[in-house]
Amino acid sequence: MADFKVAQPLSTSTGDYLKALWELSGSGDVSTNDVSARLSVAPGSVTRMLGRLQEMGLVRHERYRGASLTERGHAEALRLVRRHRLIETFLLEHLGYSWEEVHEEAERLEHTVSDKFTDRLAQLLGHPDRDPHGAPIPKADGALAQEDSRPLSEATVGDRVRISRVGREDAPTLTYLGERGLVPGRLLEVEEVRALDGVVTVEDEDGTSHALGGALAASVLVQDL
Numbered sequence: 001m002a003d004f005k006v007a008q009p010l011s012t013s014t015g016d017y018l019k020a021l022w023e024l025s026g027s028g029d030v031s032t033n034d035v036s037a038r039l040s041v042a043p044g045s046v047t048r049m050l051g052r053l054q055e056m057g058l059v060r061h062e063r064y065r066g067a068s069l070t071e072r073g074h075a076e077a078l079r080l081v082r083r084h085r086l087i088e089t090f091l092l093e094h095l096g097y098s099w100e101e102v103h104e105e106a107e108r109l110e111h112t113v114s115d116k117f118t119d120r121l122a123q124l125l126g127h128p129d130r131d132p133h134g135a136p137i138p139k140a141d142g143a144l145a146q147e148d149s150r151p152l153s154e155a156t157v158g159d160r161v162r163i164s165r166v167g168r169e170d171a172p173t174l175t176y177l178g179e180r181g182l183v184p185g186r187l188l189e190v191e192e193v194r195a196l197d198g199v200v201t202v203e204d205e206d207g208t209s210h211a212l213g214g215a216l217a218a219s220v221l222v223q224d225l
């Protein structure tokens, strides 16, 4: 096999594919359709790009089994995720961005900055463990903290929990949760879990109740107190 090294920054779409595969690969190989849905790209284009990534040694792709990252592809994905999450933290802490704004800006910037810049950023920020949404930030060597959180949608009445992370990064969701103070670190007690439609009602530290629809509750990750 050729000795391949990622010398140049990966192009935007290449990096997006690697990140999508990394995010979707929780339960094994990823189907073309899942990648297609995640990136809003036609399945035919996904198949072609997966073939190219395979030639680059970043992805293994078998027609009927789906795609997975090679060791090198995995390392590249983690490098991008690290950059992305550090940039988000920087935008929030130093440039006055709100937590619903940082994701889109970081998506643009992560493809243009160097590893040197990323390491300096980590230094400036004091090597944070988590980004503004509570997602763990991979270390420079690719080490990633294990998460022991579960979706709020799986909680039961009476559970006392702390919000550890919000798993969705679309602005409407983050604006909604942010306005209600439902951000990482917040303590909640589960008042009701409605089987009928999955609505979870929680009470926060100030005694205010919040009813979250099933999909929203599923995107709020919590840890037991």
Ligand SMILES: [Zn+2]
Pocket: 084, 088, 102, 103, 104, 106, 169
């Ligand atoms: Zn993000």
